[in-house]
Structures are given as C-alpha cells and as structure tokens.
Amino acid sequence: MKKKKLNESEILEELMSPGSWYMFPERFVSSGVMNPNQAVLVAFLISHSRRNKKGAVSRWFYCTTATMMKKTYYSPDKQQRIIAFLKKKGFLKTKRVGLPPVRWFKLNLSNIWDAIIKRS
C-alpha cells in the first residue's frame, strides 16, 4: 500500500493530538442495531464527515483504506466486512471515483434513525 507523505503541520497534528476525542453515541450499541465494531466505524465516519465542515454529515466525503486504517487500526479486510454490513443495512452509500480509485461515502442518517428508534 502506498503511504501518503505528510507535511509539517500534519506531522504536528499527528503527534500533538492526545486531547482529541471521538464522540460515540451510546445508543448505537445499546439499541442492538450494530455491534461495537460497526458502531465504532460509524462514529469514526461521522467524525470524519464533519472535518472542515461543521454539521455537514449528510454529504459525500472520501476516506481511503489507508486513512481509515491509520485512524481506527482496522485491517482492510475488516473495514470491507463492516462497510458491506453497513451498506446492506442501508446506513451508508459508497462509490469509487478517480484513478487510482478513491472510496467516497455518504451516511444515511434517516435509516440509522429508523433502525435505532424501531429497536428502542
């Protein structure tokens, strides 16, 4: 896998970010809709979708396998399995764009909402 070269500010951000947190809604797991692995990935994607644009969750955004691996430490196979499950449930849409292809995601909040409300 080709590694992306980081610039100074990215290195600093990488090294100086011990105080940064992922917000993980308890209901993702407590409703029984997703298992902890799937819920963690959804929480990561929500956080990732909001970068640079606050509040913009329901939009297309890209996230490569390498980025996801660097942030969550899920192997590419595991990522694939979890994304396939989330796609099957209708929680997100994916597409591959460009050459080399890059993974784009769009979260479907209304489906997540439906699933959680139905269960609780």
Add this chain to the structure above:
Amino acid sequence: MTTNKKVMKWFDEMMNDKRHIIFIRKDYFQIAPGAYALDLQLVIDSYYRKKKDANGYFNLSYLMKKLSIQDDPQFKSENGRETKRGLKFLEQKGFIKLNKTITRAKLYPRRIEKALDAAYKALAKELKDEKEKAK
C-alpha cells in the same frame, strides 16, 4: 417538520446529549484497535467512577451498562462476545487484569502510558524516516 429536518434535529440532540455520549481518546486506537479502544475507554472510565478494593480491583458494571450487556453475565450475545474478546485482548496486552467471572478488573495505568509513549515514538520515527527518504 419534514423527515429530513426531524432526523437532523434528532442527530444533533443525540450528539449534544453529553450524558449518552462516550468520548473515546483518539490515541487509544494506537494501542487497542477498533472496538477494543472503546472497551479500554470504558474500563478507564469505570476506574475513575468505581471504588477500588484493597487489591485495586473495581466493578465493571459501568462498562456493562454502557454496552447494554448488564443482563448478559455469560457474554452470550453478540455485544457480549465482542466485549469479552476486547477485555481479554486488553488483559493479554497487560493493561488490565480480570477476575475469573469478568465482573471486576484491575487497571495498570503506567503500562498504558508506556504503550502510548512507545506508539508515539514509533510514529515519530516513521515520519522522520519518511522525511529523510524524501530528501
């Protein structure tokens, strides 16, 4: 109100309701991948919330409640199985020690700190090497 607005309102409320949000430190993912980081965060939260006995063990009921497995002491459900796997992983790494029934745990904060330091050092070295290679 349209369905989309309703959903967005629900989502904002859910994300702003701090009582039902678990904050996971991003750097825990470096020492415990994926959902194991969630388990580690919840064990650490329990460590600060629960009383410790003479041997340093504390109750894991907070973690069980947050992961909705308080009615599943045998860890038979899917969430239960995942959680048990996560706790065993943390024990294997030496961050915690569990009792036989996995109801109580002992935390080793220094070991976590050491592992985090090592992970940061490795990352810094990797970045430095990459930078030198680029030159």
